[in-house]
Amino acid sequence: MSSFGAVMPSAARGILSSCSLPLRQRAIAPASLGLQQVRGFKDQKKGKGKGKSQPKTDRKGNRDFQQKNLADMERFALCDAMRYIRATEVGREPTLSKYEIHIRIRTKKDGPVIRNMIRFPHAVQTESRICVICPPGSKAATEALAAGAVLVGEAEVFEAVKAGRIEFERCLAHPDSLPALNKAGLGRILGPRGLMPSVKNGTVVEDVAGRVEMLRGGTVYRERDAVIRLPIGQLGFSPEQLRDNLRTTIDQVKKDAAKLNDRISKEVYEVVLSSTHGPGFSLNGDFATDNSPPTSALTGV
Amino acid sequence: MVNFLKRMRKLKTMLDVRVGLGAALFPSQVTATKEFPAVTRLHLTYAKKIYGGHHGARLFWRQCLPRLKYHNPGVSMTVQQTEDQEGPAALTIYFNEQLSSTAAGLASKQLVDKHAPKPEATEKSVVVDLKNLDPKEIWTRVQASTGAADVPPSEEDLAEAKRLAAITEKAVGDRKRISAMRQAKKDQERMLAEARGEVEKLKQG
Numbered sequence: 001m002s003s004f005g006a007v008m009p010s011a012a013r014g015i016l017s018s019c020s021l022p023l024r025q026r027a028i029a030p031a032s033l034g035l036q037q038v039r040g041f042k043d044q045k046k047g048k049g050k051g052k053s054q055p056k057t058d059r060k061g062n063r064d065f066q067q068k069n070l071a072d073m074e075r076f077a078l079c080d081a082m083r084y085i086r087a088t089e090v091g092r093e094p095t096l097s098k099y100e101i102h103i104r105i106r107t108k109k110d111g112p113v114i115r116n117m118i119r120f121p122h123a124v125q126t127e128s129r130i131c132v133i134c135p136p137g138s139k140a141a142t143e144a145l146a147a148g149a150v151l152v153g154e155a156e157v158f159e160a161v162k163a164g165r166i167e168f169e170r171c172l173a174h175p176d177s178l179p180a181l182n183k184a185g186l187g188r189i190l191g192p193r194g195l196m197p198s199v200k201n202g203t204v205v206e207d208v209a210g211r212v213e214m215l216r217g218g219t220v221y222r223e224r225d226a227v228i229r230l231p232i233g234q235l236g237f238s239p240e241q242l243r244d245n246l247r248t249t250i251d252q253v254k255k256d257a258a259k260l261n262d263r264i265s266k267e268v269y270e271v272v273l274s275s276t277h278g279p280g281f282s283l284n285g286d287f288a289t290d291n292s293p294p295t296s297a298l299t300g301v
Numbered sequence: 302m303v304n305f306l307k308r309m310r311k312l313k314t315m316l317d318v319r320v321g322l323g324a325a326l327f328p329s330q331v332t333a334t335k336e337f338p339a340v341t342r343l344h345l346t347y348a349k350k351i352y353g354g355h356h357g358a359r360l361f362w363r364q365c366l367p368r369l370k371y372h373n374p375g376v377s378m379t380v381q382q383t384e385d386q387e388g389p390a391a392l393t394i395y396f397n398e399q400l401s402s403t404a405a406g407l408a409s410k411q412l413v414d415k416h417a418p419k420p421e422a423t424e425k426s427v428v429v430d431l432k433n434l435d436p437k438e439i440w441t442r443v444q445a446s447t448g449a450a451d452v453p454p455s456e457e458d459l460a461e462a463k464r465l466a467a468i469t470e471k472a473v474g475d476r477k478r479i480s481a482m483r484q485a486k487k488d489q490e491r492m493l494a495e496a497r498g499e500v501e502k503l504k505q506g
Contacts, residue, residue, distance in 0.1 A: 073305050074312060087318050087371035091345065091362050091380030279311055297375035 065226040067106050067269050073282050078246070079239050079292035081273045081281035086298060088278040089235055094301045098124065099233040099242060102272040102280065103253055105226050111264055114256045115222035117214070121248055122241045124219060124231050129167060130212050133157055133181055133197065134174035143209035158184040166193070170220070172211055173197035173204045194222070228253060235275065238299040243287060246271075313465060320458050322440055323365030325449040327373045336402050337448030341424055342395040343369070343378045344417040347431070348386045354433035358390040361436045372452055381416040390431040392439070393417040394447060395424045404446040 076084075082099075089097045105114070131151040134141050141152050151157055151168055154177050160167075162184075171190065173181055181197065190196040197203040205211045221230040232249060233242045250268060257266040274280035288295070326332075327340040345366070347358035362380050370378055391414045394404065408427040420426040429446065431439050443449070454462070 068305055072309075074309060083371060083374055084315055084318060086374060087367045090366045090370040090378050279315070280308065281312070282308075293374045301377055301379060 063110070064108055065106070067104070067226075070270060070282070073270075075282045075284035076273075077286035077289045077292060078243060078273070078283060079288040079295065079298060081283060082239055082242065082298050083293060084281065085273070085275045085278040086235070089275055092235075092277055094235050097235040097276045098231040099235065099237065100274050100276070101230060101232040101246065101249060102274065103228040103250065103268055104270040104272070105223060105228065105253075105257070105266050106269040107223070107226050107266045108264070112260055113223040114228060114253060114260070114266065115220075116252065116256050117218040117220050118230075118249060118252055119218045120232070120245045122233065122237065122245055124233055124245075130170045130172065131157060131168035131195075132172045132174070132212065133177050135176055138174075138176070154180055158186060161186055161189055166190075166195070168195075171195040171197055171203065175204055175206060178204060232273075236300050239287070239295045246273075313461065316458060316461055316465065318367050318371045320454040320462065321364070321368055322436060323361075323368040324372060324454075325369070325444065325451045327369075327376055327447055327449050329373075329375070330397070333397065334448075338399050338401055339397040340373075340376055340394060340447050340449075341397050342393075342418075343376060344381070344393040344395075344414070345379070345391075345431075346381045346383060346388070346393075346414050346416045347390040348383050348388055350386055353386040353390075354431075355386070355390045357434045357436055357439055358392075358431040361392075361431065361439045364436055365440055379418070383416065389414050389428075391417070392429045392431055392443065393426050394429065394443070395420055395426045396447075398423060398425065400425045400427055401446060401448060403448070407442050407446045 085099070129150040132141070133154060134152065136153045136156075145152050151160070158181075166189075178197075187196050203211075219230055221228050230249070232245050237245075250271065254268060257268075260266065271283045271285075272280040273283055328334065328337045330339045333339040343366075345358060345362055347362070348355045351359065366378055366380070369376070389412055391412055393414055396404065404427045407429060409430040412428045412430050414428050417426070417428070427446065429439075429442055434442075444451075
């Protein structure tokens with residue numbers, strides 16, 4: 001190894017020299033030089049980042065979902081939020097547009113989540129298509145069909161799901177077909193969508209038909225990343241109807257939270273009203289303000 | 302959930318719903334005069350694609366109808382999008398009891414919008430042809446035939462609009478600055494990668 005510079009191609013020489021590295025002082029093999037330089041550069045950067053974030057969190061990061069101070073947020077009375085939402089939803093298909101509610105919860109990142117079903121005082125009528133996995137031709141199958149299930153069967157359902165045709169929003173299973181279901185290995189496809197039937201969720205039941213009827217009438221909700229989202233009303237609802245549904249929902253969520261383990265505290269932190277196409281409005285708990293239009297004006301299409 | 306600042310910024314576009322073309326009050330049962338009776342309903346029909354003069358009608362729905370709905374929450378407004386490019390682009394205005402004095406002049410008599418709901422016994426309707434009109438012209442016609450009174454923007458709204466405009470203006474410079482920073486970083490990374498590649502070659506050769 002005579003001179004370092006002579007071995008290096010001219011382009012690399014130019015680049016490396018511009019990095020202002022003390023090439024000659026250190027007796028390092030040229031082959032490893034570039035790599036070391038790069039590694040050092042990277043480490044330095046990483047170190048900086050670590051130094052910044054270290055004081056705030058421990059190794060695992062923040063254990064709670066971060067929730068900021070709501071004082072900075074502009075908040076609306078129900079009627080005002082509805083007025084804006086109805087304005088943005090104008091001309092949309094009234095049967096498709098729905099009011100939605102997002103209940104944000106102050107909670108830990110791990111631990112149990114709230115999941116339950118609700119029946120509203122004023123039905124939202126979200127048409128949920130229900131799939132029932134049970135031996136075809138059995139009594140349960142005919143009953144489930146009669147109760148309003150869209151898809152009933154075993155092998156044909158598995159095939160459809162594997163082909164990517166998931167044309168249902170709920171999935172139930174009869175205990176008799178549980179072995180077949182597990183054998184089919186659908187957990188990978190249905191699991192992430194929350195459709196995989198399991199005994200724990202109460203979606204593997206003997207009385208399939210009864211469950212189907214229950215599911216059709218109610219709305220299922222669950223907490224994901226500290227938010228519970230669910231449709232809460234049709235766009236034509238009056239503010240009073242929406243208020244009733246809202247109250248029922250929040251009361252039930254609070255009850256669900258209270259029902260959990262004593263050591264786990266979950267509290268409702270923000271309630272956001274939005275719609276299928278509309279923006280989200282943080283609600284301040286009031287029904288109307290002085291500037292709100294009369295409730296009759298906020299009803300209908 | 303999205304952070305507050307982003308959500309608030311998005312909500313500020315609500316200003317768009319309050320202020321602009323079509324921010325006006327229709328005569329209601331209370332404010333109706335003999336010349337301009339109360340407006341009870343609106344129905345808009347237009348075709349899906351823009352050729353054949355349906356563009357303005359769609360823009361009218363996008364831009365003006367939300368403002369009209371915000372200021373007249375009680376007036377029912379429906380929109381029908383059709384597949385028929387040859388079909389009408391029309392706005393049907395429903396008046397209480399009688400037509401306004403100007404509406405009859407602006408309406409097109411032959412035009413029939415079969416998607417518009419039939420006027421009820423107490424209503425009189427008029428069909429305005431919107432083909433090949435831009436939203437501004439459409440609004441002028443609607444305003445002339447209904448006697449809608451413009452709602453002037455409030456002081457706060459104007460201040461808010463000014464603030465948002467300033468932010469938008471600043472964003473242009475900021476975007477340039479950030480893109481330059483990102484480019485510089487990318488350049489350096491590329492340079493280092495090249496150097497690394499040269500060294501690899503050396504090692505093998």
